[in-house]
Amino acid sequence: MILAHLSAVIAPPLAFQSRGPRGLSPSVSLLLSPLTAYGQFLYLDRGYAFFAPDPGPSHLMRVEISSGENNSAEANDANVETRLYPSLDDQWPRLLYHRHFMLAEFLNDAYQPALPGEAAKLVGSDLPIEELKAWRMGRQRYEMIADSMIRHLQKKFDAQDVKIDRLEHMIPDFVPYANEPTPLNDPPTYVLLEDIPITLDTLLGVLPQDLPQPEPRETVPAPSGEPIRDRSATSETTDERERESETTAPIDHQRSVVPPVSEGVSPQ
Structure with a gap:
């Protein structure tokens, strides 16, 4: 009896949520049919989703x-x-x-x-x-x-x-x-x-997905995982890297001519 009553309580809101343009879901309709008279007698089939948080x-x-x-x-x-x-x-x-x-x-x-x-x-x-x-x-x-x-x-x-x-x-x-x-x-x-x-x-x-879809006007490459940068920013970054490589490149034939500074002696 308890399970039957709980089924009568659950079936009406389940039927409401499963209702579509073509009517009730066949499985929910099969579950609801033996409980319809009982739910109507106890007024269990009214008001669902009417006072919901998002009406x-x-x-x-x-x-x-x-x-x-x-x-x-x-x-x-x-x-x-x-x-x-x-x-x-x-x-x-x-x-x-x-x-x-x-x-x-x-x-x-x-x-x-x-x-x-x-x-x-x-x-x-x-x-x-x-x-x-x-x-x-x-x-x-x-x-x-x-x-x-x-x-x-x-x-x-x-x-x-x-x-x-x-x-x-x-x-x-x-x-x-x-x-x-x-x-x-x-x-x-x-x-x-x-x-x-x-x-x-x-x-x-x-x-809608069964209908013929329009062909794309341009080919879009697959995502590579790297962030997209515009061309101007990319060229500026490339120039900066080239300048850094020129200034920081090791020079073997040159050595520092500045002698190390000893403790207690200030450089002139």
Whole structure:
């Protein structure tokens, strides 16, 4: 029982860390499947990496609400209302703000890019049919969640057109922030996450190192272990060595003509 409980404690954060663009790791998913119900019952599968020492960016929803009463472009722009979720201006008390914050994170976590139109033609050894189905199910799940939120907003605001965009709020790095402090809600820290279909290279798992690399324009010699010096410094050093060799070279036919100085006698 103790080992089972410890496994239920370790499995959720392990699943979070091993999550990639294609979902959970198969081995971690196999470990997590018998412990999912137990972890949810004891609320052991929430909050991992949320309050970590180095938290990641947060995500918001930018909602554009349009009544659609006039078909002209200028009238539509005038009738568009933009809202952010979460927002302390609209959601209060804080529990309501946190609820909308979790909804925005839930939508971003469920995001799955759309498949290219020619993906079905690539089914084979490079793209198993099971993987293609998993991609399609993930995309359908995201669209169902987004459509549910759109219908709710249309009903709440009596709107005809509702558009939801995902935003990512970046956290500034420590060094630039220490050198030049900026507000945490500075507009450049908000990045629009566009809904772009996945490329075929990403779908097939092609890594950057597998792609043809450009040839180098010049040949770079292998490192010799010696420090690199510029040419001017090298020439100056060579000249100094030559001058030293000329002044310090031994001369056999010359002897010192200065007699040694005896103790107590000062030289003249």
